[in-house]
Amino acid sequence: MxxxxxxxxxxxxxxxxxxxxxxxxxxxxxxxxxxxxxxxxxxxxxxxxxxxxxxxxxxxxxxxxxxxxxxxxxxxxxxxxxxxxxxxxxxxxxxxxxxxxxxxxxxxxxxxxxxxxxxxxxxxxxxxxxxxxxxxxxxxxxxxxxxxxxxxxxxxxxxxxxxxxxxxxxxxxxxxxxxxxxxxxxxxxxxxxxxxxxxxxxxxxxxxxxxxxxxxxxxxxxxxxxxxxxxxxxxxxxxxxxxxxxxSQMEQAIISGVAHDRSEAKITVVGVPDKVGEAATIFSTLADAEINIDMIVQNVSAAATNRTDISFTLPRTDGQTAIKALNKIKERIGFDSLRYDDQIGKVSLIGAGMRSHPGVTAKFFGSIADAGVNIEMISTSEIRISVVVDQDDVDAAVTAAHRAFDLDADQVEAVVYGGSGR
Amino acid sequence: MxxxxxxxxxxxxxxxxxxxxxxxxxxxxxxxxxxxxxxxxxxxxxxxxxxxxxxxxxxxxxxxxxxxxxxxxxxxxxxxxxxxxxxxxxxxxxxxxxxxxxxxxxxxxxxxxxxxxxxxxxxxxxxxxxxxxxxxxxxxxxxxxxxxxxxxxxxxxxxxxxxxxxxxxxxxxxxxxxxxxxxxxxxxxxxxxxxxxxxxxxxxxxxxxxxxxxxxxxxxxxxxxxxxxxxxxxxxxxxxxxxxxxxSQMEQAIISGVAHDRSEAKITVVGVPDKVGEAATIFSTLADAEINIDMIVQNVSAAATNRTDISFTLPRTDGQTAIKALNKIKERIGFDSLRYDDQIGKVSLIGAGMRSHPGVTAKFFGSIADAGVNIEMISTSEIRISVVVDQDDVDAAVTAAHRAFDLDADQVEAVVYGGSGR
Known part of the structure; x- marks a missing residue:
């Protein structure tokens, strides 16, 4: 019992x-x-x-x-x-x-x-x-x-x-x-x-x-x-x-699956002065507005201008709130402009042990490139690699990665697939 | 304030x-x-x-x-x-x-x-x-x-x-x-x-x-x-x-209004042995079934049979429950039968001081009789007289009593009249 x-x-x-x-x-x-x-x-x-x-x-x-x-x-x-x-x-x-x-x-x-x-x-x-x-x-x-x-x-x-x-x-x-x-x-x-x-x-x-x-x-x-x-x-x-x-094969990379997400948007803060604390100010402003940030990418700053671009993804529903919050600190930070893109999709490969198997990352990027899909952002963790691509390319990227890692079943098990409620 | x-x-x-x-x-x-x-x-x-x-x-x-x-x-x-x-x-x-x-x-x-x-x-x-x-x-x-x-x-x-x-x-x-x-x-x-x-x-x-x-x-x-x-x-x-x-005219009979109710039913317990405690048994049985009784009338028992009839009114929605509860004690009480009538209506005259003004009762009954309506049951309190009549006669009885006690307004104030919610 x-x-x-x-x-x-x-x-x-x-x-x-x-x-x-x-x-x-x-x-x-x-x-x-x-x-x-x-x-x-x-x-x-x-x-x-x-x-x-x-x-x-x-x-x-x-x-x-x-x-x-x-x-x-x-x-x-x-x-x-x-x-x-x-x-x-x-x-x-x-x-x-x-x-x-x-x-x-x-x-x-x-x-x-x-x-x-x-x-x-x-x-x-x-x-x-x-x-x-x-x-x-x-x-x-x-x-x-x-x-x-x-x-x-x-x-x-x-x-x-x-x-x-x-x-x-x-x-x-x-x-x-x-x-x-x-x-x-x-x-x-x-x-x-x-x-x-x-x-x-x-x-x-x-x-x-x-x-x-x-x-x-x-x-x-x-x-x-x-x-x-x-x-x-x-x-x-x-x-x-x-x-x-x-x-079970503790030292081998075990790929669990390929996930995707079309609910995010990408904001790029263009021309951020490359000074200590600027990124902190940006993200604490967003935190105060109770916005959950997902991926963050900061490029190496251009030597000539000493300015850099910071891109991040967030739930699309928080997009306008984030833009407003950032515009309020525009003068304080001194960045040039904001770019907003809600036509993005995220494709992630999830599995244990992939960090210690560099071949996994290479194979993942390769499969996406072979499908003719351009990668806009990359983020990784111990057990995940995520890429941001154009929203229209999500299906192609998912399909390509799934096949590349031999995840395809001989027989189709699933019939319906839907989100859960609350 | x-x-x-x-x-x-x-x-x-x-x-x-x-x-x-x-x-x-x-x-x-x-x-x-x-x-x-x-x-x-x-x-x-x-x-x-x-x-x-x-x-x-x-x-x-x-x-x-x-x-x-x-x-x-x-x-x-x-x-x-x-x-x-x-x-x-x-x-x-x-x-x-x-x-x-x-x-x-x-x-x-x-x-x-x-x-x-x-x-x-x-x-x-x-x-x-x-x-x-x-x-x-x-x-x-x-x-x-x-x-x-x-x-x-x-x-x-x-x-x-x-x-x-x-x-x-x-x-x-x-x-x-x-x-x-x-x-x-x-x-x-x-x-x-x-x-x-x-x-x-x-x-x-x-x-x-x-x-x-x-x-x-x-x-x-x-x-x-x-x-x-x-x-x-x-x-x-x-x-x-x-x-x-x-x-305000404390010693005069002040008639407040005429109320009516079509939501009740009448049950008559026929042939109840005229012994101490029989009525108590009947009504405690109904109380146990959580039924609210309204009017109760017990006739004088017929000398020949030493049996009496007890009639009472109750919410029509409780009718079946009451009948079931009473049938369970039929043998114990020893009554003859039950009669159920849900085609009744109750008309009541309400006002202060009517008990000390016998003329009020007489005028009330008289107005109803003049309208050609037969009275089936009567019940009174300090400030109320109620009669049970045939459901189809309710309007006539209300109208007649209202006029008899000079309650009619020169001008009609009310346009709509409806029950409140819960």
Whole structure:
């Protein structure tokens, strides 16, 4: 008998029929003799509909009230799911994030989990109940106001709760069979990855693989909580995300997959005086505006002018905020101009041990060049190489790299591939 | 400067436009220099839509989960209302029933308020904020589960909060100009009542006047909280419900109005043995089934059989439950049969001092007889006479009584007349 935390996203509970199907799946886990805690997102498009309503009432709704509004979404789905389970003859109790003990800081819209005190969830389990918990939400430690966790919040709730409860596994249900070596919509020959380490999964997530959010993998890694990413439409094993697999070709470079991301933009700060602290000023200004920077490239400064260009990538949705923030410090820094490009794409190769195998980098760049694709920026880590290319070249680059590293499967496993909800 | 509690029902916040209109009204009260606390119901048909969803998932949803589901309705309306107010340049904070300190017993679906500890509301007022509170909901003292207050719950929340905060007035906004001497849809000449005592208002509410729920008036009476029932579509004075008006013709019978109710049914228990305790058994059985009985009539027992008939009225929605409960004790009591009639209507004359003016009763019965209407049951109190008639005769009886007591106005004030929301 195990304690299993299951997380179902918005598309898994989009309507009454889906909710009943998910209820059956939960009950079958319970009947197998396991204790079950379920984390659930809002139904289908509920969140978008609520945001539309808010915009009708106010062009700039206060963040506290937006959180109050949006958290009604999970309240609806979790109560309905508990009802559907009760209708199958099992006791189920739903809990808001606050009731489940998800304590956060006070940053509305993207609160961070500070602590999880799941006393009421534990009581429910001990009573033989199935506990249903609202994902994506918590309560602020200081103000006691309701908060939302922002992107990846529901997955993170599930992992955090699993860790606090000492669960055996955190199952993340989605509409695909697991994590693939590349997006099967681009590379039909992509294969399901049976096991992947937290570190590689974090790189995959950071590089655009949308199934699991970076934040949730970081949390799981910190607590050593195994995640099983699997389909809510089948009983097949999906992808296990856990500590690195021991004993298996430790010294060889193991390529996990090729990820891509079309959601970023690139800003180039042109003609930055090559003085100590200028880069720090630029990036602390962006940090103050709460913008997450991804790749950063600084060219060697031209000897004649003693000026340099600094390029970085960031979520496209933060583009205008960043431009505004930088223009405010233009005179102080003394740079020449800003260039903004939102027609970019990032392609990343992820795998263990690639740093010590220079051939990997060469082969990756070579495959992209052979596909006739121009590389605009490069960034590397221990287990990842990312390149920025023109958005229209992403598919060609992904396909070429996937083939170059022999990742193509003989048989196509994946049928559908889509992002998870919150 | 006063502290004003305002309550807006579901029809007042049915869509984004209505919410913006209500926000303006609230802000104008604030700009007049008053502190404002607002209690709000769920938007328009939200509650019905949520119940439909629940029924799609489960034929008999657990009460705890139904409460969790339904309370999302006010969460949506209160957050939107707070946003709309913020958009007009005033700070507003929304609070769930639980956050507002509405403590209830654990009876899901019709919880009773045990205590109100509005510390966070008081803080919001002190900070100059407008506090928006979810009506209809609270938190169970023992289990900490979310509860709903059932019928009249939002009005009761408003009055309870007003009392706990020591407010100067509790304004209940509706879609009519106040309480009328009769339903203007039946009696076009009905007049608005400018002032009415708690006691008479309680009788009016108990007898079918749907603008204010009995429960909310009882609460207001207990704490001496003045209620101002008024239209959200105009700035006219409505009806003030407060302690009886002093000095005004104290010894004369003052008829407030004629109320009617078509929502009840009548059950007759035929052939009850005339023994001590039989009636007690019948009504304690009904009480155990949580059925609220209205009028009770027991005929003098026939000498020959030593058996009697007991008739009572009850909400029609409880009819089947009552019949089932009574059939279970049929053998124990030894009654002959049950008769069920849901084609009844109740017409009530309400006014102070009528008990000491026998002429009032005579005139009431006489007017009904003159209209050719047969009286099936009679029940009286200090300030009320009610009769049960055939449902089809209700209009005729109301019209006749209204005219007999000179309640007709020279000019018709009322245009629309409708029930309030929750």
């Amino acid at each position: 195990a304690l299993v935390v299951q997380k179902y996203g918005g598309s898994s509970v989009a309507d009454a029929e889906s909710i009943k199907r998910v209820a059956q799946r939960i009950v079958s886990t319970k009947r197998d003799g396991h204790d079950v805690v379920v984390v659930v997102s809002a139904m289908g498009d509920t969140t978008d509909e609520l945001i539309d309503l808010a915009n009708k009432v106010s062009p700039l709704p206060p963040a506290r009230e937006l959180d109050m509004l949006l958290t009604s979404g999970e309240r609806i789905s979790m109560a309905l799911l508990a009802m559907a389970i009760a209708n199958l003859g099992h006791e189920a109790r739903s809990f808001t994030g606050s009731q489940a003990g998800v304590i956060t800081d006070g940053t509305h819209g993207r609160a961070r989990i500070i602590d999880v005190t799941p006393g009421r969830i534990r009581d429910a389990i001990d009573d033989g109940s199935i506990a249903i918990v609202a994902g994506f939400q918590g309560v602020s430690q200081d103000s006691k106001d309701i908060t939302t966790l922002g992107r990846g919040g529901s997955d993170t709730t599930a992992v955090a709760l699993a860790a606090a409860l000492g669960a055996d596994v955190c199952e993340i249900y989605t509409d695909v069979d697991g994590i693939f070596t590349a997006d099967p919509r681009i590379v039909p020959a992509a294969r399901r990855i049976p096991d992947i380490s937290y570190e590689e999964m974090m790189e995959m997530a950071a590089c655009g693989a949308k199934i699991l959010h970076l934040r949730c993998v970081e949390y799981a890694r910190r607590y050593g909580m195994p995640i099983h990413v699997r389909s809510s439409f089948s009983h097949k094993t999906g992808t296990w995300v856990k500590n690195s697999i021991e004993g | 006063a502290l004003v509690v305002q309550k807006y029902g579901g029809s007042s916040v049915a869509d984004a436009e209505s919410i913006k209109r209500v926000a303006q009204r609230i802000v104008s009260t604030k700009r007049d220099g008053h502190d404002v606390v607002v209690v709000v119901s769920a938007m328009g048909d939200t509650t019905d839509e949520l119940i439909d969803l629940a029924n799609k998932v489960s034929p008999l949803p657990p009460a705890r989960e139904l409460d969790m589901l339904l309370t999302s309705g006010e969460r949506i309306s209160m957050a939107l209302l707070a946003m709309a107010i913020a958009n007009l340049g005033h700070e507003a904070r929304s609070f769930t029933g639980s956050q507002a300190g509405v403590i209830t017993d654990g009876t899901h679906g019709r919880a009773r308020i045990i205590d109100v500890t509005p510390g966070r509301i008081r803080d919001a007022i002190d900070d100059g904020s407008i506090a928006i509170v979810a009506g209809f909901q609270g938190v169970s003292q023992d289990s900490k589960d979310i509860t709903t207050l059932g019928r009249g719950g939002s009005d009761t929340t408003a009055v309870a909060l007003a009392a706990a905060l020591g407010a100067d007035v509790c304004e209940i906004y509706t879609d009519v100009d106040g309480i009328f001497t009769a339903d203007p849809r039946i009696v076009p000449a009905a007049r608005r009542i400018p002032d009415i005592s708690y006691e008479e208002m309680m009788e009016m509410a108990a007898c079918g006047a749907k603008i204010l729920h009995l429960r909310c008036v009882e609460y207001a009476r207990r704490y001496g909280m003045p209620i101002h029932v008024r239209s959200s579509f105009s700035h006219k004075t409505g009806t003030w419900v407060k302690n009886s008006i002093e000095g």
